[in-house]
Amino acid sequence: MKPSIPTLGRRLALAALLAAGALPGLALAQGGYPAKPVRVIVSFPPGGAADQIARAIAQPLEAALGQPVVVENRSGANGNIAGDYVAKQPADGYTLLMSSGGTVSINPHLYPRMPFDPVKDLVPVAAAARVLVYLEVNPQKVPVASAREFLAYVKANPGRLTYGSPGNGSSPHLAAEMMKASANVYATHIPYRGAAPAMQDLLGGQIDFMFDPGIGLQHVKAGKLKLLAVGSPKRSPQFPDVPTMEEAGLQGFDADTWFGFYAPGGTPPAVITRLNAEINKVLRTPAFAERMNAIGGVPAPMAPQDFAARAQADSARFGSLIRSRNIQGD
Structure with missing residues (x-):
């Protein structure tokens, strides 16, 4: 029990x-x-x-x-x-x-x-x-410039977008479920055996977005991924210009x-x-x-x-x- x-x-x-x-x-x-x-x-x-x-x-x-x-x-x-x-x-x-x-x-x-x-x-x-978990998209798959645009895009395309995680119940998975519940949107979850293989598929375009536990930030800096928001109550000290999910309109969002x-x-x-x-x-x-x-x-x-x-x-x-x-x- x-x-x-x-x-x-x-x-x-x-x-x-x-x-x-x-x-x-x-x-x-x-x-x-x-x-x-x-x-x-x-x-x-x-x-x-x-x-x-x-x-x-x-x-x-x-x-x-x-x-x-x-x-x-x-x-x-x-x-x-x-x-x-x-x-x-x-x-x-x-x-x-x-x-x-x-x-x-x-x-x-x-x-x-x-x-x-x-x-x-x-x-x-x-x-x-x-x-922290970072909302990242493959810019070749998801043509948005901000977290608010992303939420609107997901809502306009229910079930068409896919996202990866290190597995069912992992913190990146729960972050995405938190987003879906709060924003009333739907996307398809694809669980992996770890964050690294999920990140490889995000880079390869097999999935559209991911709440990244940090391993993809190098690819953000290289321009291969687009960082839209951070899933913490406060902005990341490493990316002070990137808004939180709460600033994107999702109240009380905390997926640390x-x-x-x-x-x-x-x-x-x-x-x-x-x-x-x-x-x-x-x-x-x-x-x-x-x-x-x-x-x-x-x-x-x-x-x-x-x-x-x-x-x-x-x-x-x-x-x-x-x-x-x-x-x-x-």
Whole structure:
């Protein structure tokens, strides 16, 4: 049975607090951490936002921990495959999940039978970045100059336009559903196994538009795609002249997603505390900020309990949308 939103929120907060409480006995027991390589399991394919964030953090984290940090990709089921894998690993801090917050806050609303309990079996370690989604069109397919013109064009051509996403229930998919519901328009969704293959089809003209989690901004700058709007409450600091979806007429539009690290439930609090501190140091470096700027993201250092609270808010925000639009996971 899916956990209710209030129950989910309470359990997220409790899990984070338990992880953050540095118990002296456990701290002593984990005094030698890490003593071997740390694996980071990315829940999406290479090239996507999660993969780029993980790899941007892995090298400096490796230097801080004094052990190799190995990034592996295990994509599928909107993060459930990677989440299930990490949830079943030893709770010793040597296997971490890098995923969008959707694995914890969105998937329980999408799947009637989860292969793992995302709250009990995973514990928040550290947020990494707030990733904005950017409404981009292939200008050869969609002849519009602004977000308002785009919404009018979609309304005038119901069902004719297609859009891609990293998969059913992914944040770019939910952003498009949010737009369709708010603007009362219809377009056809084509789910992919990750943002990178969807972006390739957008560039190739197989689909018309996409809410991009940042990987296509290089193509915007090259003139291959047209950026119309950002799906955040505020304008992107990287593109201050690009309006928000709210400025285009869609009130309260907020499709931001938060990427971060999780560990198997029961991981010692001292290990969580160490990892959180080291990851936050990386997030505050100019080098990481520059990497995030390239994909339109914003570094998001915070404590585990704050990351859990963010997931609770996202669960409430997206849960109602998922139910109203009858969205189901793959």
